[in-house]
Amino acid sequence: GENVEQHPSTLSVQEGDSAVIKCTYSDSASNYFPWYKQELGKRPQLIIDIRSNVGEKKDQRIAVTLNKTAKHFSLHITETQPEDSAVYFCAASKGATNAGKSTFGDGTTLTVKP
Amino acid sequence: NAGVTQTPKFQVLKTGQSMTLQCAQDMNHNSMYWYRQDPGMGLRLIYYSASEGTTDKGEVPNGYNVSRLNKREFSLRLESAAPSQTSVYFCASSASDRAGNTIYFGEGSWLTVV
Numbered sequence: 001g002e003n004v005e006q007h008p009s010t011l012s013v014q015e016g017d018s019a020v021i022k023c024t025y026s027d028s029a030s031n032y033f034p035w036y037k038q039e040l041g042k043r044p045q046l047i048i049d050i051r052s053n054v055g056e057k058k059d060q061r062i063a064v065t066l067n068k069t070a071k072h073f074s075l076h077i078t079e080t081q082p083e084d085s086a087v088y089f090c091a092a093s094k095g096a097t098n099a100g101k102s103t104f105g106d107g108t109t110l111t112v113k114p
Numbered sequence: 115n116a117g118v119t120q121t122p123k124f125q126v127l128k129t130g131q132s133m134t135l136q137c138a139q140d141m142n143h144n145s146m147y148w149y150r151q152d153p154g155m156g157l158r159l160i161y162y163s164a165s166e167g168t169t170d171k172g173e174v175p176n177g178y179n180v181s182r183l184n185k186r187e188f189s190l191r192l193e194s195a196a197p198s199q200t201s202v203y204f205c206a207s208s209a210s211d212r213a214g215n216t217i218y219f220g221e222g223s224w225l226t227v228v
Binding site (some may be wrong): 001004006009032034042043044045046089091096097099100101102103104105106107 | 145147154155156157158159162172173204206208215216217219220221222
């Protein structure tokens, strides 16, 4: 089955700095890669996703890059703000319609210090 | 729209007791899911239902049963609770078709088995 590894497990940055979280996956058939943000005690929420037919996608301060050959994808957050502090999860699935059956990474706890 | 609602929010069980977690969605979604989230780990799929009347095992189904009562409701039952089932449980739903693939999560149920 699919295996998703996520690094680092914790990340601390100063407000205004950039943050990068990296994930690798094992199954070359995976082609949909969502990222979720989970604030403390809250539900996970989708923040951005990417399909394997594109290499990069941006949405304001967040972007995701995908390297299919190397089987890794990354989340980039620029100009970080204290409200970006949360746990971020990457995931991988075979097709966007199978997003609910994704394999998740173990999460990265991001702390943005004011 | 309430989205995905699940009950109870908190529950303490004794080993061997049984209980049912209830979940309902009002978005007319086809697919529904149950996950567990353990400390320091990502979400793991317990069971899912691709459509009304169907259920399938996910990654960690042992010790659980599910019922897709109708299109709105998907319940998770622990027949004989064990301490290893102490976790946060999330119900989720998605359209899983061309209308959209976004996974919408409930607020979570914190279950402690003593």
